[in-house]
Amino acid sequence: MAKILYIEDIQDNITLVEKIVTSRGHEFLFAHSAEEGLEMAVMSRPDLILLDLGLPDADGQTLSVWLRGDPALASVPIIVLTAWPEEVARQTVDAYNLNGYLCKPFSLSSLVKMIDSVLDSKS
Amino acid sequence: MSIEIIPADRFTIQELTDLYNQTRVDYLVPMPMNADRLNEYIHDFNVDLRRSGVARDANGQVLGLSMLGIRQEMAWVTRLGILPSSRRTGAGSLLMDFMLNNADTLGMKETHLEVIKNNEPAYTLFLKKGFVESGTYLVMRHAPRPLSDSLQGDVTWLDFEKALEKLEDYPEHITWINALESMQNSPNTEGLQINFPDGTSGWLVYRNTKFTLRSTLSHLIMHTEQGKPQNVGMQLLSHLHTRYLHHDTYAENIHENDPHLPAFHALGYFTNFSRIEMRRQRDGN
Numbered sequence: 040m041a042k043i044l045y046i047e048d049i050q051d052n053i054t055l056v057e058k059i060v061t062s063r064g065h066e067f068l069f070a071h072s073a074e075e076g077l078e079m080a081v082m083s084r085p086d087l088i089l090l091d092l093g094l095p096d097a098d099g100q101t102l103s104v105w106l107r108g109d110p111a112l113a114s115v116p117i118i119v120l121t122a123w124p125e126e127v128a129r130q131t132v133d134a135y136n137l138n139g140y141l142c143k144p145f146s147l148s149s150l151v152k153m154i155d156s157v158l159d160s161k162s
Numbered sequence: 163m164s165i166e167i168i169p170a171d172r173f174t175i176q177e178l179t180d181l182y183n184q185t186r187v188d189y190l191v192p193m194p195m196n197a198d199r200l201n202e203y204i205h206d207f208n209v210d211l212r213r214s215g216v217a218r219d220a221n222g223q224v225l226g227l228s229m230l231g232i233r234q235e236m237a238w239v240t241r242l243g244i245l246p247s248s249r250r251t252g253a254g255s256l257l258m259d260f261m262l263n264n265a266d267t268l269g270m271k272e273t274h275l276e277v278i279k280n281n282e283p284a285y286t287l288f289l290k291k292g293f294v295e296s297g298t299y300l301v302m303r304h305a306p307r308p309l310s311d312s313l314q315g316d317v318t319w320l321d322f323e324k325a326l327e328k329l330e331d332y333p334e335h336i337t338w339i340n341a342l343e344s345m346q347n348s349p350n351t352e353g354l355q356i357n358f359p360d361g362t363s364g365w366l367v368y369r370n371t372k373f374t375l376r377s378t379l380s381h382l383i384m385h386t387e388q389g390k391p392q393n394v395g396m397q398l399l400s401h402l403h404t405r406y407l408h409h410d411t412y413a414e415n416i417h418e419n420d421p422h423l424p425a426f427h428a429l430g431y432f433t434n435f436s437r438i439e440m441r442r443q444r445d446g447n
Contacts (some may be wrong), residue, residue: 082432093191093194095183095194095196097378101376101410104305104306104376104409108376122190122192123434127434132301134307137303
């Protein structure tokens with residue numbers, strides 16, 4: 040079982056992802072903003088972070104830099120879940136050294152597959 | 163549907179923030195804000211809430227909002243958004259009329275705005291209100307990363323005052339958010355000047371902003387005084403990112419034909435999205 044933190048400002052998306060994550064037996068945490076997400080990541084030390092790019096206080100690209108800047112979080116895998124165009128998501132993952140992306144709307148199975156894959160490679 | 167437009171200063175910043183975020187919930191690039199960021203936005207870009215509007219129906223339900231920036235003889239329409247359930251009701255058109263009437267009453271000679279490329283409903287509305295395209299601009303990002311290029315040139319770092327002096331002499335058009343007034347409104351404005359032995363020279367003005375938690379570079383304006391823009395740009399950016407190795411960078415409104423664009427790309431910048439700038443003369447088109 041892994042501890043997964045989802046940083047996303049839209050509650051409907053959180054509710055959907057929570058169902059998927061908890062049905063796989065993982066512990067689920069969430070935050071609605073970049074500041075709250077960083078604070079929760081520092082306190083809870085998640086095994087995986089799911090990150091929305093459009094957050095109200097700072098966008099996900101900037102937040103990923105802050106997360107990577109904390110030595111304790113630098114190696115925590117980050118998967119981007121976004122409604123932004125796929126090309127932007129791909130370039131973001133490459134430039135910011137993240138671990139993968141899914142563009143909304145994505146299938147439940149693709150999210151499960153990506154989470155399993157990232158957690159497997161981490162372990 | 164009966165719709166009235168109310169001056170935005172009758173609402174709290176939190177109410178405006180919540181409404182703004184709701185209007186963009188289905189956008190591809192929603193760019194949500196919190197109240198602190200909206201407050202900063204209003205200050206930095208001279209938004210006049212008395213001349214900005216909130217659309218409301220006969221039941222008192224808010225439908226959307228838009229904001230108007232005012233500077234000398236220029237106005238700027240920004241943050242226009244209508245709730246998804248209230249689109250195609252005419253609310254956007256009424257908000258635009260409200261703000262353009264305010265701009266005309268104040269004697270503004272020209273009104274500018276920017277619309278995200280491919281936002282066809284908004285683009286069509288602006289055309290109907292007399293706006294014409296004046297340029298396409300890129301919103302670019304740069305992630306912190308080690309630099310491989312060697313540093314060249316003699317660099318002088320510019321404080322707030324000296325950076326603004328450079329901008330005062332900038333010969334090209336700058337969009338509202340990077341204009342001299344916007345940079346004057348932020349104490350985080352800095353810059354650097356570069357000179358080479360062969361006479362090549364240029365400068366870069368930017369904001370080194372304490373966002374909410376960490377520093378970020380933004381609002382980059384670059385100028386080559388003499389020499390090849392690509393070479394000058396490469397060295398300006400290399401010096402900047404060497405000095406601020408761990409900063410995330412957000413470069414807004416770089417013109418699509420900016421001669422420094424190859425330098426941005428060579429340094430690893432990529433485009434998040436594009437904006438079209440549009441302008442409307444007071445006496446119509």
